Amino acid sequence: MHSNMEHIYIVGLGAISRALAVFLRLSGKRVTIIRGSLNDGSYKSAHFSARMPDGTVLEAEVTVAALNTFSAIDGIIVVASKSYANKQLAIDLKEKIGNSPIVLLQNGLGIEQPFVEQNFQEIYRAVLFVTSQVIDDATVQFRPVAACPVGIERGSMENLSKIVSQLTTPQFIFETKAHLKNIIWKKAIINCVFNSVCPLLEVDNGIFSRSPHAMQIARRIISECLSIAHHKEIWLVQKDIEDSLLEISFASDGQLISTLQDIRRQRNTEIDTLNLEIARMAEGLGKSEAVRETKLLGELTKMKAQICLSGR
């Protein structure tokens, strides 16, 4: 066992990290949030609240610190910052964390690659079936959908089990998963639908459970992405993905997808690791035509984000 799996460091002060930190603190765990994009020497205690689906509000004090306040970090490193920052993050963390295991919570395909390239010794990936939305600096609105599987990119089953038990709370449940690849793809395909259609329509996640027309569009995207998954020998079934998408849509009715939150806050989005990554894969296979709609939705989403960022 790693020397200090008792301390959990969560990278990125966002919707997911605030909720996770509150739940872990309330379970008596030692937690520190490390700022993802700020490296200003700050080290303070902050009060966060998570609004639950039944209206209850869970609150906790959490230490929030910049990475440059640590000379070394020893614990479980949970990455909940944006995936487009992983290249730089992998470089920055490499010199600080020694043999500490890293757990990636991010959506998308290939997001672990920067950590593999930097030769991190233990890399685990989680697939999140929860939604969290920032309401204000201190508050997030949290909705669990299902247990979140965690698997091994590099590491051991023994440590995976320990990590899962350390991260699991009654509100945010993780579970070990021996083979994660199919679920990563399944969630990425679901995200190709949510993270493009919802921002383009400026609508909440519940749209697919309310509108048969939106669900029709979802089916077309799922079918396109599945054809590429099959070329990669990922054997998923259309109906299973549709059912999961609908389950998430019901459970997160009223909740905004992260990409729409990003666009509204004039931030970069993760669409590059979703629709546009599948489009790149299709191109590599000589199958660009197979994902025309997925790619177009991805391009429009990217353009919308750029227009909001630049103001034109």
Ligand SMILES: NC(=O)C1=CN([C@@H]2O[C@H](COP(=O)(O)OP(=O)(O)OC[C@H]3O[C@@H](n4cnc5c(N)ncnc54)[C@H](OP(=O)(O)O)[C@@H]3O)[C@@H](O)[C@H]2O)C=CC1
């Ligand atoms: N929100 C949700 O419901 C879900 C989110 N996810 C995934 O979880 C991950 C986190 O999502 P979420 O919490 O919503 O995201 P947020 O945008 O709320 O927070 C992400 C954090 O990433 C950090 N960050 C942003 N840009 C950079 C950068 N250029 N360099 C370093 N750090 C940066 C920021 O932290 P700081 O302010 O400390 O710099 C930011 O607050 C994403 O990959 C998302 O896809 C998955 C399922 C559901």
Ligand SMILES: CC(C)(CO)C(=O)C(=O)O
């Ligand atoms: C699809 C969804 C809503 C599920 O967790 C998600 O991944 C997100 O909000 O980014």
